[in-house]
Amino acid sequence: MKEKELRQRTRCVNCDLLIGETRVPLFYVLRIERHAIDLNAVQRKAGLGSFLGSPMLATVMGPDEEMTRPIMEPMTVTICERCAIQPVILAAIVEQGQEQRNKKESDGNEEIKSHA
Numbered sequence: 001m002k003e004k005e006l007r008q009r010t011r012c013v014n015c016d017l018l019i020g021e022t023r024v025p026l027f028y029v030l031r032i033e034r035h036a037i038d039l040n041a042v043q044r045k046a047g048l049g050s051f052l053g054s055p056m057l058a059t060v061m062g063p064d065e066e067m068t069r070p071i072m073e074p075m076t077v078t079i080c081e082r083c084a085i086q087p088v089i090l091a092a093i094v095e096q097g098q099e100q101r102n103k104k105e106s107d108g109n110e111e112i113k114s115h116a
């Protein structure tokens with residue numbers, strides 16, 4: 001990880017501390033995606049499997065279609081070592097990650113305005 005990327009990963013999404021403040025120079029970078037299973041696609045695949053008599057044949061013979069739909073933009077978050085060894089609620093991590101992303105975007109916009 002180069003300096004520029006490290007600077008974007010300095011704050012833990014869970015405890016909001018800078019990685020340097022946690023006194024452990026280790027952290028995790030997690031990519032989070034949220035998907036919904038496409039039940040129609042699953043039913044088509046299961047129907048083809050029953051028609052052909054084998055789910056494996058349906059996998060090989062059927063269309064290689066998406067079985068899920070992403071329902072949020074993928075998100076990359078930083079988790080400090082201290083938070084990584086505690087139970088966390090993933091939905092709360094996603095919420096905090098979106099707040100951090102919005103804050104970074106608004107800080108970036110203010111920086112652009114101040115230079116204008």
Ligand SMILES: [Zn+2]
Pocket residue numbers: 012013014015016017079080081082083084
């Ligand atoms: Zn943390």
